[in-house]
Amino acid sequence: GDLGPFNPGLPVEVPVWLAINLKQRQKCRLIPPEWMDVEKLGEIRDQERKEDTFTLMPSPYYMELTKLLLNYASDNIPKADEIRTLVKDTWDTRIAKLRLSADSFVRQQEAHAKLDNLTLMEINTTGAFLTQALDHMYKLRTNLQPGESAHSQDF
Amino acid sequence: MSEAYFPVGPGLGLEENFLSLDDILMSQEKLPGRAESTLPRLAFALGQGAGTGDAIPEGSKLEIPLWLAKGLHDSKRRIISVELPKIYKEAWRTVFSADANVVDLHKMGPYYYGFGSQLLNFDNPENPEIAQTILQTFISRFRRIMDSSQNAYNEDTSALVARLDELERALFRAGQKGLNDFQCWEKGQASQITASSLVQNYGKRKFTDMDG
Numbered sequence: 001g002d003l004g005p006f007n008p009g010l011p012v013e014v015p016v017w018l019a020i021n022l023k024q025r026q027k028c029r030l031i032p033p034e035w036m037d038v039e040k041l042g043e044i045r046d047q048e049r050k051e052d053t054f055t056l057m058p059s060p061y062y063m064e065l066t067k068l069l070l071n072y073a074s075d076n077i078p079k080a081d082e083i084r085t086l087v088k089d090t091w092d093t094r095i096a097k098l099r100l101s102a103d104s105f106v107r108q109q110e111a112h113a114k115l116d117n118l119t120l121m122e123i124n125t126t127g128a129f130l131t132q133a134l135d136h137m138y139k140l141r142t143n144l145q146p147g148e149s150a151h152s153q154d155f
Numbered sequence: 156m157s158e159a160y161f162p163v164g165p166g167l168g169l170e171e172n173f174l175s176l177d178d179i180l181m182s183q184e185k186l187p188g189r190a191e192s193t194l195p196r197l198a199f200a201l202g203q204g205a206g207t208g209d210a211i212p213e214g215s216k217l218e219i220p221l222w223l224a225k226g227l228h229d230s231k232r233r234i235i236s237v238e239l240p241k242i243y244k245e246a247w248r249t250v251f252s253a254d255a256n257v258v259d260l261h262k263m264g265p266y267y268y269g270f271g272s273q274l275l276n277f278d279n280p281e282n283p284e285i286a287q288t289i290l291q292t293f294i295s296r297f298r299r300i301m302d303s304s305q306n307a308y309n310e311d312t313s314a315l316v317a318r319l320d321e322l323e324r325a326l327f328r329a330g331q332k333g334l335n336d337f338q339c340w341e342k343g344q345a346s347q348i349t350a351s352s353l354v355q356n357y358g359k360r361k362f363t364d365m366d367g
Binding site: 067071095099102103106107109121124125126127128129132133136137139140141142143144 | 167168169268272275283286287289290293294297298300301302304305322325326329330332333334336337340341343
């Protein structure tokens with residue numbers, strides 16, 4: 001899409017990669033997203049702890065945005081340290097929850113699950129492990145039914 | 156390097172993967188059996204006699220690798236019959252169902268799952284129970300593998316994986332990789348370009364070559 005026009009002192013929306021590049025060249029100041037706020041993140045964390053399922057995150061890339069903004073523009077973000085702690089807490093809560101649900105998923109030998117509010121970063125860190133484990137489990141389970149494949153060995 | 160290298164994985168079903176190194180190693184494991192008919196000139200090959208011409212008499216006990224047992228086995232039991240190894244028998248199955256987490260699956264046979272799945276080829280009447288036990292063992296050990304692989308960051312994991320079977324070790328490594336990659340990214344190491352480990356080792360070797 002088109003960007004700009006760029007005027008000094010006026011807010012303008014740009015992709016994160018450009019914002020960080022400009023920030024590194026000391027050509028701009030970053031404005032943190034609305035949700036990157038100690039009070040709001042505290043609410044999100046408490047909500048996450050209260051519910052059994054995953055709650056909707058303020059941004060599908062909350063982890064990535066927090067990390068990039070805090071690394072490159074922490075001087076533009078009020079209470080950066082508290083925000084870092086809050087986001088880390090939320091992440092830990094969600095990962096613990098993910099493990100708990102993965103365990104009960106495996107125990108009940110389910111074949112599908114719905115994980116609407118997980119973010120890509122969360123899915124990716126455990127995804128390879130989980131799919132591999134379920135793949136093994138599927139194969140071990142098909143061993144239970146001696147189907148037509150059992151007879152292909154006959155001579 | 157590891158991204159561009161795709162080894163053939165184990166089969167884990169009733170059929171092995173022909174080119175899987177893991178499966179070839181797995182099918183080397185010995186299986187207790189009994190000769191149902193005389194096997195001429197095979198005593199030496201199977202380690203039962205000294206002379207090359209000796210025959211194996213009918214009914215003698217044998218220890219045969221799984222691949223050979225599979226080749227000789229027939230549902231009409233004319234050549235050999237196969238017994239279950241003791242860890243797949245009822246006594247051990249009860250132990251597994253009590254608490255699968257305490258069992259040292261590496262000592263029990265590093266290919267517990269793969270070997271057990273292959274055993275189902277021998278039409279044993281206990282097949283459903285064996286398959287059920289293998290599945291349940293995996294399910295009850297799953298949580299431990301997941302937790303230990305995702306919590307132990309940058310630690311020495313040899314104590315953790317010492318009791319895991321080969322299949323579980325591969326799973327453990329997958330979990331570790333996910334965790335390590337994420338932590339690298341979080342610390343900002345992913346954005347730094349480092350020399351490949353291959354190049355680094357190459358440099359070292361050249362250096363020692365010059366010394367010697």
